[in-house]
Amino acid sequence: MLLYDNRIIEREQARIDVEDRAYQFGDGVYEVIRVYGGQPFHLKEHLDRFQRSAREVRLSLPYPLEQLEEHLFELMRRTGLQEGNLYLQVSRGTAPRTHAFPAQARPLIIAYTQPSARPLKEQNQGICAVTTEDIRWLRCDIKSLNLLGAVLAKQKAADQGCQEAILIRDGIVTEGSSTNIFIVKDGTVWTHPADHLILHGITRDITLQLAAVLQISARTEAFDSAALFDADECFMTSTTMEICPIIKVDGQTIGTGSPGPVTRRLQEAFQKLIS
Ligand SMILES: Cc1ncc(COP(=O)(O)O)c(C=O)c1O
Known part of the structure; x- marks a missing residue:
């Protein structure tokens, strides 16, 4: 089952044209929303960011957010999703291939659910990361479908048996390939x-x-990256990873090499929010 434009259909019935602009240009934006106990977590914030991302790339959503929200609830009901993710994207639509916006194309929204367990092992034990140059464009505030920079970074981490790549631009730690990065130094959290x-x-x-x-x-x-290696604790945050300690970067231990007390307090507080 998936949301295709404004209908919920079987996945096998969905057809994406080869000239869909998401397919050819990555011309669209997306969201990933976590579902706990059948309830979407911070749905309003995700829909607001979805609308903002679309607006920033001059893409008009084909129908209002209220209607989209209704469709998403219907999708969750029909798929029976209890624990997992809701993936949502909008493409600028299908039109003969040319870079400038097509006059006629209708933007296409699709959404589907993915059951998945919370990453408790990673949250308890911590994960390792690598650093890599942040080669992405200069509008990382837009949740664009163009993810090549993130894909290449994440693969570098995977090649080294790690779970995340920490991106460095001009010596500064920006974020992870699919997470935000925090450090803790002398009891203060930095991001x-x-x-x-x-x-x-x-x-x-x-x-x-x-x-x-x-x-x-x-x-x-x-x-900067020196502060990262000198930190007492490091952790990453995202919808799917929640708050997850990073205990090793580029093979170097961060702090004591196990999840630190500030990270633990934040994790416990987050756990209360979702239960
Ligand atoms: C580049 C990047 N930074 C940060 C995040 C975390 O954002 P959120 O907490 O809204 O999931 C994501 C999530 O996918 C991401 O792709």
Whole structure:
């Protein structure tokens, strides 16, 4: 079952034209929303970001967000999704191939559900990461379907048996290939400011709010790779990974080499939010 334009159909019935602009240009934007106990988590924030991403690439959604929300609830009901992800994308539509926007194409929304368990092992034990140059474009705040920079970075991590690639631009840690990156130094949490160089992660925002509630001081300021290696703790955040410790980077231990106390407090607070 999937949402195809404004109908819910069987996956086998869905047809994507070879001249769909998402297929040829990556011309579209997307969202991944986590579902806990059959309920989408922070759906409004994801739909608002979806609309903003579309607006920033001058793509008009084919119908209002309220209608999209209804379709997504219907999709979750029909697929019976309890624990997993909801994937949503919009393409600028199908038209004869030419770079400039086609006059006539109707943007195509698709969405489908993927059952999946929470990554508890990674969250408990921590993961390892590699660093790599951030070669992406300068509008990383847009959740664009163009993911080659992220794909290449993640593959570099996978080639080295690691789960994430930490991106470095001009010596500064921007974010992970599909996560936001935080370090902890002397009890203060640091993460890159929400500008055009990173995705404004919804889990990043939630984590900063939790830090405020827990009276953990937080700075949304750029830090360099030396600060990363010198950190007491490091963790990443995302819709699917939630708050996940990073205990090794480029083979070097971060802090004590096990998930640190600040990360643990934030993880516990996050757990309360979702249960
Ligand atoms: C590049 C990048 N940064 C950060 C994130 C985390 O964002 P969120 O917490 O909204 O899932 C993602 C999620 O896919 C991402 O692709």
